[in-house]
Amino acid sequence: MPGAFSPPWALVVWCFLCGTLAHAQTIDRPDPASMAARVQACVACHGAQGRATREGYFPRIAGKPALYQYHQLLHFRDGRRRYGAMSELLQHLTDDYLREIAGHFAALDLPHPPTPSITLTPAQRERGEQLVRVGDAARGIPACASCHGQALVGIAPALPGLLGLPRDYLNAQLGAWRVGTRRAFEPDCMARIAKALDEEDISAVSGWLANQPMPASTLPEPALTQALPMDCGGVPAAEARR
Numbered sequence: 325m326p327g328a329f330s331p332p333w334a335l336v337v338w339c340f341l342c343g344t345l346a347h348a349q350t351i352d353r354p355d356p357a358s359m360a361a362r363v364q365a366c367v368a369c370h371g372a373q374g375r376a377t378r379e380g381y382f383p384r385i386a387g388k389p390a391l392y393q394y395h396q397l398l399h400f401r402d403g404r405r406r407y408g409a410m411s412e413l414l415q416h417l418t419d420d421y422l423r424e425i426a427g428h429f430a431a432l433d434l435p436h437p438p439t440p441s442i443t444l445t446p447a448q449r450e451r452g453e454q455l456v457r458v459g460d461a462a463r464g465i466p467a468c469a470s471c472h473g474q475a476l477v478g479i480a481p482a483l484p485g486l487l488g489l490p491r492d493y494l495n496a497q498l499g500a501w502r503v504g505t506r507r508a509f510e511p512d513c514m515a516r517i518a519k520a521l522d523e524e525d526i527s528a529v530s531g532w533l534a535n536q537p538m539p540a541s542t543l544p545e546p547a548l549t550q551a552l553p554m555d556c557g558g559v560p561a562a563e564a565r566r
């Protein structure tokens with residue numbers, strides 16, 4: 325008797341429709357929670373909302389300039405930076421998708437955790453501050469502040485700030501540039517700078533930076549107002565040289 329089959333068929337058709345509708349809905353109206361779902365894997369390491377802490381190793385990503393962050397995601401995906409867990413996560417993601425994720429974290433303006441207290445010798449404090457504020461002309465090292473901003477909070481869209489990062493992370497980045505396991509787009513100014521620093525310089529400058537309290541505004545400066553002292557790949561050239 326055909327009637328006996330109608331309830332299950334109706335159910336099948338209903339379920340098919342309901343599946344289609346649900347599907348159509350996710351395409352027509354993006355779920356506002358989809359970005360939260362997309363970045364769930366990220367916050368496991370970078371902290372809720374990408375905040376991280378100033379201790380440990382994981383760098384904070386909340387509030388970093390968008391183009392800088394996008395470049396880093398490309399670097400990890402394409403092998404110019406190495407961290408297995410991140411490279412794997414990003415391997416199959418498209419440029420557009422990475423740009424959106426970078427924009428999401430860049431737009432977060434969240435309070436910073438307290439500054440850790442790191443013991444430095446007076447010589448380390450002096451050398452660290454000298455590198456940051458003045459550089460070392462004899463060794464071809466411009467002041468870090470001439471590119472990372474006078475307040476060291478970075479300059480949009482491609483220059484990151486240097487405050488609020490763990491010392492171990494800073495040491496590792498400068499070390500990685502020296503040995504070539506971290507690379508930026510050519511010309512890679514940071515590779516030249518890191519190679520001109522010796523190990524004591526790296527320890528002094530990373531300790532000095534990690535010890536600085538956060539300024540009242542931690543948002544990157546809106547734009548470069550003067551030329552950079554060296555060419556840096558990935559930093560929009562026209563704006564940098566105007």
Ligand code: HEC
Binds near residue numbers: 363
């Ligand atoms: C397993 C832990 C882990 C996961 C998951 C993870 N990250 Fe990372 N991430 C790290 C570590 C560790 C570094 C620093 C690696 C290094 O030494 O260069 C890093 C570096 C970064 C940087 C560069 C920061 C800077 O200041 O240059 C960005 C941007 C970033 N991650 C974004 C993300 C995003 C977006 C996701 C999710 C799609 C993600 N991460 C998932 C651990 C993780």
Ligand code: HEC
Binds near residue numbers: 383484486489513514
């Ligand atoms: C000529 C400009 C310039 C100068 C001078 C400069 N930097 Fe950089 N720095 C950059 C650029 C550009 C990047 C981003 C590279 C990229 O896109 O991967 C960067 C990135 C960094 C990073 C990575 C930040 C992160 O979150 O992973 C660190 C650490 C850093 N610089 C430290 C320093 C220190 C310390 C000095 C001074 C001794 C210095 N920089 C001087 C241009 C400069």
